[in-house]
Amino acid sequence: MTLQTQNIWNGRIGTVTIGADRAHGGTRTLQYTLGGEQDLAAVGPGATQQRPLIAAEICDDPGIWSPIVNTFMGDTVNDTAGWAGTMESEYHPDIVRLHLTSTRKRNFKDFSGIPETVSGVLKSTGLPLIIEGSNDPSIDSEVYQKCGEASSGERVLLGTAEAGRYRSIAAAAMAYNHCIIAQSPIDINLAKQLNILLKEIGVPYDRILIDPYTGALGYGFEYSYSVMERIRYAALKGDQDLAMTMISAAPDSLNIREVREARDDETDRTAATWEFYTAFSAVIAGASIVCVRHPLAIPLLKSAIDSIWPHSAGREA
């Protein structure tokens, strides 16, 4: 006899394609198809498992970014496109996630700056992109329209839709053929509900990634970890409305006390370690994309993920 795992699954995670290379109408040097798993993360035969991806987060206004990252990167953070290029060439993430933090300013009006920023980043990196638009409903429509248009053909992942504000982003995704992040506050039922709402306005399920919201390690991470496990479990049990790939980012990781108050000579190491522990745990709970801000977290994650998923599946020729 050979003892096996005993979970009985009858579902499968749906697939989603992010990025478009030249053969698919874009300019990315590669594109990824995620999903398709039929078991828990890293459990079962390797062939059914896609390698999770690492997204490096950057922004266009470092004024509201982690001072730890700003100090570590130096002047680079003032040149958004250059920052994206540096992340790709020096730290080798799989994806770049651009936060348009400039839109968070009060009375933001510089809509014409958005296409400029986005195309600058698209030129400086060949990696597929995630673009995070505004978080103010009154400017959503214009911001997402500009993001979508500027990255037309590149099949980016647009973030972030929530219950109550998803129409602008869904419209931009549909108009320009992009994917979207659907975020719900650490609740499996709300995650499902948002997916159904999106489906009702015409967003197909192969364009949606679930972001169940990730609390920082030590500050609610356990809830996020369990919600990710539950979503993966429900999907594998056959719940189509939850069978999307998941994306996890813990935006507060670098603001928490343990990281803020680390000794000066340990600040970067603490920041990277904290992000690593959170993101790697999220991968094991079932996340397909994990996002980090400190560049030094990337090699830690890469080494761990590579040792579990040595093949580079997820990449599509």
Added chain:
Amino acid sequence: MALKALDIYKLLPKKNCKECGDPTCLTFAMKLASGKGDIEKCPYLDDHAKSVLGASTKPPVRKIKIGVGERAFVVGEEFVQFRHEKTFYHPPGIMVSVSDTQTKPEIEQIVTNVRDYVLTRIGMDLRLNGIAIRNDSNNPEQFGTAVSYAEGCADLPVVLMAGTLAAAEAGLHECGNYRPIVHCATRENYREYCSLTKKSGAVLAIRAGTPDEMAELSTLCTEAGQDALLLDLSSRSLRQFINDSTIIRQHAITRTTPSLGYPVFYDATIPDNADAALVLGILKYGAVIVIGPPTRPSEKALLTLRQNIYTDPQKPIQMTAGLYRVGNPGKDAPVLMTVNFSLTYFTLQGYLESSRVSCYMLIVDTEGLSVLTAVAAGKLNETMVRDAIKKYGVENEVSHRTLIIPGYASPLSGRIEEETGWKVLVGPRDAAEIGEYLETEWKA
């Protein structure tokens, strides 16, 4: 398969003698059914009842105590594959390794750190648990000496990573009475290890290459009289560990392979991926995890992750309701009301501290629910806010009458104003924005 409480009750003497410590046979039966009772506590069971109950009322993963004294810890006694199904009960013991080729001061430095390091989070003291001494010298005498160095400076639980029977003997000579873990017995030498560890009451880690071989080996050990076992699959890769450990946990909790019903031992000292191995050990059912001396960032992160994963999801950690100060608030300092869910409290408190605005936090008892859930479930309402203002004497602390409430509590703003007579300002939904909010919106 597990028996129901009433089935168990039928086999009990029904005397309600209380000698087991429970008030009635039925409550004892309920305890047994949940896997939390011990049939040995009933003095009146006949052999038949014992044999029926013995197998089905034991926790599916055997409970094992490691070490003695204050720092002793318990592992095993787990019931579920996912923490959301119920909870994980006993956090893994983290054992920091030293080598018997290190000098006395080197060993003592590592042992002292494990003895003294404490991380206090959310009102809990988190510690590393013990020391693993590795036989790298291949010399039993030197191994014994290294064990005596470790024992000499702290009463910590230890793992004797002896490798050979002679070294295990030398190690047990130094710490045999303190319930150490002896690592490790294999198919070839289990008899000798079983009799050696049984004699001194030590716990035995056994090693096999696959779950199947492990099931056989553990059966052989119990037949040889040793059932204080830990299972070491010596997993060759991280992926192998996840798979092996998942198989062991499932077969144990479903009781399909009871011989796998023992806690898992994991040597996570994997070069280049030590943090990754440790994370997997914590997430995927490791019960005793051996690591190299951790860096300070890893030490904090690992203890925090372990605390998170082993937090009982059925009981949110709660703060005591009351009025809390941040900085040195004066009469004109802002008062921010929120709920007693500890996470809400600590998150808000962290952002308030970094905003450097002295203020009061008025914590209302919502039974540990978050703002959003408390409002939805009616566990936060205007009369509770009014009563809290009175009960904690907020009116004597500040000269103004303005209360800042969380963004998610905005539906209650009008009713709180009416009920308290205070002016209500609706704050941000996200605590991260509280600093900017106070800067722009707050005037006493």
